[in-house]
Amino acid sequence: MGLTKTEIFSKEQNELALLLKAIAHPARIAILQQIISAKACICGDLVEELGLAQATISQHLKELKNAGIIQGTIEGVKVCYCIEPGTWNRLQKLFGDFMGSYVDPNGCC
Amino acid sequence: MGLTKTEIFSKEQNELALLLKAIAHPARIAILQQIISAKACICGDLVEELGLAQATISQHLKELKNAGIIQGTIEGVKVCYCIEPGTWNRLQKLFGDFMGSYVDPNGCC
DNA sequence: ATTACTTATCGTAATATTGCGATATAAGAT
DNA sequence: ATCTTATATCGCAATATTACGATAAGTAAT
Numbered sequence: 465m466g467l468t469k470t471e472i473f474s475k476e477q478n479e480l481a482l483l484l485k486a487i488a489h490p491a492r493i494a495i496l497q498q499i500i501s502a503k504a505c506i507c508g509d510l511v512e513e514l515g516l517a518q519a520t521i522s523q524h525l526k527e528l529k530n531a532g533i534i535q536g537t538i539e540g541v542k543v544c545y546c547i548e549p550g551t552w553n554r555l556q557k558l559f560g561d562f563m564g565s566y567v568d569p570n571g572c573c
Numbered sequence: 574m575g576l577t578k579t580e581i582f583s584k585e586q587n588e589l590a591l592l593l594k595a596i597a598h599p600a601r602i603a604i605l606q607q608i609i610s611a612k613a614c615i616c617g618d619l620v621e622e623l624g625l626a627q628a629t630i631s632q633h634l635k636e637l638k639n640a641g642i643i644q645g646t647i648e649g650v651k652v653c654y655c656i657e658p659g660t661w662n663r664l665q666k667l668f669g670d671f672m673g674s675y676v677d678p679n680g681c682c
Numbered sequence: 683a684t685t686a687c688t689t690a691t692c693g694t695a696a697t698a699t700t701g702c703g704a705t706a707t708a709a710g711a712t
Numbered sequence: 713a714t715c716t717t718a719t720a721t722c723g724c725a726a727t728a729t730t731a732c733g734a735t736a737a738g739t740a741a742t
Contacts, residue, residue: 467727468700472624473599477606481599488593489730490582493671497586500675505682508688515581517732522690524730537682541688541739544682547675556672562602563665566609566656573614573646573653577730598700617718626702631720633700650709650718 480558483551486531491516492524496547499534505546507539589667592660595640600625601633605656608643614655616648 470478487493494514499505510525511518525545528534532551537544579587596602603623608614619634620627634654637643641660646653 468599469625470599473603477599477602481597481602484593484597488590488597490577490579490586490590491730493586493590494582497671497674516578518689519691519733520731523732526690527729535682538689538738539682541686543689546681547677549677552672552675559668559672562606563661563668565606566661568656568658572655573644573648600700627719628703628721629701632702635720636699645719647709647719650716652719 476558480555480562483531483533483555483558486527486533487555489524491520492528495521495524495528496533499545499547505537505544507542507544585667589664589671592640592642592664592667595636595642596664598633600629601637604630604633604637605642608654608656614646614653616651616653 473481487496491514495510498510498513502509508518508521511521514521516524525534525536529536532548533555534545535548537546582590596605600623604619607619607622611618617627617630619630623630625633634643634645638645641657642664643654644657646655
């Protein structure tokens with residue numbers, strides 16, 4: 465096998481899983497933190513900042529873009545990446561709802 | 574290759590990535606939702622609720638347990654699973670800090 | 683047009699994940 | 713002791729991910 469049975473699950477379950485999966489990698493977390501902290505959007509300074517090969521960074525950026533979490537704009541030779549606010553908010557809501565549905569029953573098993 | 578270069582990243586980046594990775598699967602999201610909604614902790618009713626084989630569910634539970642997100646207590650023949658509140662809170666904080674560090678600069682590139 | 687620079691893509695190797703049948707383990711009931 | 717039930721583990725096949733060197737594709741400057 466090796467393929468997730470998405471048919472079985474709800475749209476929201478799949479959506480949240482996809483968004484989380486895109487973020488669930490230390491390199492992609494680091495990339496997002498860089499993009500956020502360099503208020504204006506940075507480009508391929510990422511290759512220098514993190515210690516990964518250019519091809520690897522480019523691949524991670526592609527995954528974040530595919531998930532809709534970031535957006536890339538061509539600016540001459542460089543490409544400027546920034547957060548896609550819509551997806552960011554959507555993820556915050558989905559994850560917040562999910563995590564918030566749990567209240568510690570203090571003492572269970 | 575195929576192995577993540579964890580040495581390069583901070584402890585918190587790796588920690589958050591590991592926790593998110595454990596959750597970033599629709600089946601595991603569904604499992605957690607079941608555990609939460611069946612206030613007292615449920616057991617292998619999960620196999621019936623979700624449409625996955627017993628071996629598959631057991632494997633997903635193992636991953637959630639390894640990540641410290643749930644906890645299993647043996648109760649006779651059955652095993653009772655419930656959320657591990659410490660990890661849950663930790664994840665909420667890490668993710669909240671991460672997501673909250675972004676403020677829409679409205680208009681970037 | 684040639685050069686320099688930035689980013690994307692291709693191909694590949696190593697490893698991880700997903701799912702499941704089969705089987706093992708363990709506890710309760712008969 | 714044997715049977716039943718519940719869960720875990722093993723082994724396997726299919727697929728996905730991670731990382732990178734090599735190379736392509738695009739733009740800017742000379």
